[in-house]
Amino acid sequence: MTNATALRAPLPVPGDVQAANDAAPPVSSRKIGDIILDVQNISLAFGGVKALTDISFNVREHEIRAIIGPNGAGKSSMLNCINGVYQPQQGSITFRGKTFKHMNSRQVAEMGVARTFQNLALFKGMSVLDNIMTGRNLRMKSNLFWQALRWGPAEREEIAHREFVERIIDFLEIQAYRKTPVGRLPYGLQKRVDLGRALAMEPQVLLLDEPMAGMNVEEKQDMCRFILDVNDEFGTTIVLIEHDMGVVMDISDRVVVLDYGKKIGDGTPDEVRSNPEVIKAYLGTSH
Amino acid sequence: MLYRENGQFKTSYQADQQIFPISQDRLAILLLIAVAAIVVPAFASEYMFRAILIPFLILSLAALGLNILVGYCGQVSLGTGAFMAVGAYAAYNFQVRVEGMPLVASLLMGGVCATAVGVLFGIPSLRIKGLYLAVATLAAQFFADWAFLRISWFTNHSPSGSVSVGSLQAFGWRVDTPVEKYLFCLMFVVVFALLAKNLVRSAIGREWMAIRDMDVAASVIGIRPIYAKLTAFAVSSFIVGVAGALWGFVHLGSWEPAAFSIDRSFQLLFMVIIGGLGSIMGSFFGAAFIVVLPIFLNQALPAFGSLVGLSISTAAVAHTELMIFGGLIVFFLIVEPHGLARLWSIGKEKLRLWPFPH
Amino acid sequence: MGFFLETLFGGLMAGMLYSLIALGFVLIFKASGVFNFAQGAMVLFAALAMARFSEWIPEWTGIESRLVANVGAFVLAMAMMVIVAWLIEKLVLGKLVNQEGITLLMATLGITYFLDGAGQTLFGSEIYKIDVGLPKEPLFLFESTFEGGVLIGKEDLYAAGIAAALVLVLTIFFQKTGTGRALRAVADDHQAAQSIGIPLSRIWVIVWSVAGFVALVAGIIWGSKLGVQFSLSLVALKALPVVILGGLTSVPGAIIGGLIIGVGEKLSEIYLGPMLGGGIEIWFAYVLALVFLLFRPQGLFGEKIIDRV
């Protein structure tokens, strides 16, 4: 995965970006660390409809954590709570020892949590390049006036970040589409851009919402490869929602199972596989 | 054959990030500006300047501003006229109240005041979306119409509530002939177009477009809607405000709130839509279309009538003009909902491939 | 106190008329997702047709009965509105399916220009008269309770009555009839409606015709109040705050919103106006709507928007 290693090579960029790279964890990171994200007794409801009831689980540093469950089990809602799209009515979320009643998207992003989306939430009007560049926005500090003049710091900054994004583009093997509006790309590639946008944030925790939904086998394999690379090259912690049991069981360290907004199982793939509740839920449904 | 980008290799990101990566484009645009600045003044008639070119320039500036808000940030505003009015009246007050205030300074201060008001009326956009917001911005429109009639301080207590400005002086340059006025406006337009282009291709521009295309995703990657939207309102209303000031100072010379009525707001929105949402170039196309078309129809119809030997009454002309104007707008929306700018880029793509079909 | 009541009634009755026009907006928005700015132009167009035909019919037929003239004119005007609706569907909406709201809105503005031009070309741009026998002279209530009594324009009273009746009829039409159900189906989901075999284009023609009918009635009422001329098309601007206040998709919203705006602007003009130098009612209506929206971004009765990702 030479592309990936390339990503970590130090970049000739201004202060904060540089710092961010130094902060990137060491290579020998592929051993599970201690709890980084801890979700306690989350409950969420829309009007009368209960989406989540009293969900608790935790995520350890550097691991790949899967959330599975039938349609409408509340998987996406869970992620939405974690990065502050929805505000749960009860429960709390602890991230790196800080506990929050509910999260605010901006904070979450600043704390290094990135996210991809189930039904692509790309910026359709923008090119692949710009979409991924938005991932760098948090790190771009030059003010309106410099940007308007596009001179001095603004330009240097722009170029520095452009270089970083180019590495991501290489990594995801989408060089050819740099300047194409994402709207025109095939589904599989859009998924990659979505991932690329998340990676551009240099996240420590990466939330993936069905990264392989609607892909053919090859595409799935590519996607798996990317995910594993990211996890094991920079030890990025990964929380992933997936339908494809095969994939989940192969790549994830621990699995949470949701059904109708309740947690019905939690543990290693094997434990989960043998859990009667889970089997019932899945046999009960179309899987 | 001449319009090709192959053979032009970008050796640095800097080069790759230019406004016009293709050298022919750069050439073309420089040529265009040169023509506008040198050739046009030499040939255009006074009528062209006063009735078409100057209004065109000023309104394309306003459309440019509006396009940042509507086209790039996706916040539909029907209150543009109000922000133009604020710009105009603010500039007027700086001019008459501050002794020896330089013209350009008061114009820009007009923009600044418009910015303040724009941000104020932008705040609801944080909660109100889409058409609701569009209609809500009409509050700004009607309030401004009222305020500039009622609060006599704004009009320096002129009994009629109509204000007028004296001769224009900028950097010791006396701007009074049509040509000078035209060049004066051109200056503003070129500079602002450049700045605007820079903004929309920088971080802030990406934030605006992100909010426009998918606000939830945008906030998840750490873009604050409040910041993105309000900056869009600020930048937009600044440009619009300056345009308003120019409209009052350079084009009309004397004006009343009616000069910035709701019709103006609609007119500008038309320019942005017909020209192309999210396209600097489009703002100019749109302005040209909306400014020239009615005047053209209004003059061409009688001429056409006399050709076929019947004299059309003034009223009939005006009515037919309305109908054709409305019809054409619908027609354009149907054949190219993405505006003239899209046609332009399609044309360019074709040209790039030419003479090969694919 | 008597005067307050007077203002209140005045506001309520004006509000009823706003509701009527707002209803036109809501119907079309529900069924075709179009924010129809042409509503005002349709009012003018319909009123012009009504006024002119009622002049012309006696000339053509030689029958000097006002009833005949008005009924005939009403029928003809309605026919014209149906034609307009049909043309709009065929030439504009049909060709603009699945465009963004803003594009559609602009298209209706184009239609506005066209109708303004067409209306004045066909029917002239003088000031015309609609006389459907609405009484003009005022009516005084509670003269015993308050000195001077409480004045109510009989005309307004009738107008409000008609408006209310129409609103009622349309609500029933929507809730009870098959077409109404089809309309609501379309409103909820175009594709779905189509897939169960509801012909979109026909529905749209119907909706726009209904809107045309509403416009015609509104045109007759306002026309006989103000006389028929160009400015009539501007009544639409009075209905906009009503629509967003009530919620773009809600018929009851249009009604309640109309009353709120009507009362709000009259009270503000009379009790606030003098302090601010008068002429505030137009922007006050919008500010009122704006404030409401800050608390309910989707309007009083509009559906709540939940972001899904």
Next chain:
Amino acid sequence: MKTRSLTMAVALALAAAGSLGTSIAFAQDKVQFFPSLTGRTGPVAPNATPFANGYADYMKLVNARGGINGVMTLVEECETAYATDRGVECYERLKGRHGGATVFQPLSTGITFALTEKIPNDKIPMITSGYGRSDSADGGVFKWNFPLIGHYWVAGDVVLQHIAKKEGGWDKLKGKKIAVVYHDSPFGKELLPIVQERSKMHGFEVQLLPVPAPGVEQKATWLQIRQQRPDFVIMQTWGVMTSTALKEAVATGYPRERMFGTWWSGAEPDVRDVGAAAKGYNAVMMQHGAEFEAPVVKEILEKVHGKGQGTGPREEVGSVLYMRGVVGAMLAVEGARAAQEKFGKGKPVTGEQARWGYENLNLTQAKLDGLGFKGVLRPISTSCADHMGSAWARVHTWDGSKFVWASDWLQADEQIIKPMVRASADKYAAEKKLQRRAPSDCQG
């Protein structure tokens, strides 16, 4: 793709033709060109159309009479729909046509304000009889503006005089309350200074009731009037606003006899569809009223409409606003005639020469009668200092079917108005850093 390239073509064609179209001109030689900015469409069409028709018809009559010492008049119209920017465009379009415009009459206060800034550079005079800037009567500052035979302050003063007369003297107005319902725009507000001046002098109370344009919504206004019960209502309204006001007055039961319009609020279109209900409504008239019996009207009917060249409907000839168009045209022509006397008979005069004509206008009663304005107008004579030339007016009232005179000739009190005009003009000059015209500028 096909349609797209087509559209492209259309767009380009339009853009190209747009610039082309501007140079369409109707070649004519040795004519006196009178541009006419019309409001035949839009919010004020019902009122502005008769004016345009009268203007055109009188010019035709002049030609039928043999032109201005043989120089034929030529009218070209340009539609402004009462919008200022369209008005400016029309001005720019027409000013250079047919050997140059003689004089402009925009019939819109907004356009007047905008053009006031342009005419000095273009050296074209502008007649704004009864509208525009009241202070432009001061020729010392406004060299090119001519509010001939009246401006808003004259109207206001005469209305108040008439009311005072009816009440039996100015002193009777003390403590009375007069409401002013006005078009919320410069047009409407121009009236206020004189009313306030008079109220200071005679101690009557003024209640200001602005109505936002176009004025179709006046319920609140008239409820206030019903509440405040002013003794009189003065209306500075235009277009649909007037008839709406009358209807609301009917609906709130305010006596029409106590309502007084200025001369833009007292014409047939305003009362037509109110009909008998408007009986008793009064309006001050800028000298002429509805003049169906005037010789000039008879002549127009015979020589213009009689030959099937009438611009508007026949029955409109002689109506109030039609007559205002006729008077406007007559003043425009007579100015040019006066200029010919100085700069050469039988030759078209330039705008600059015409300006001299308007500044040295001397229409004696004999001259006016000769032109067919017997009983319609009084003598008019302008000067360098006075660009108005006459401050006389009359009040007429609607008897349910037609307008009849309700007062004798009344003259606005120059003692009051002149200083106001001068003060306002000086303020304008100061703002624009202009000098008053030197006396030498008034010679020749």
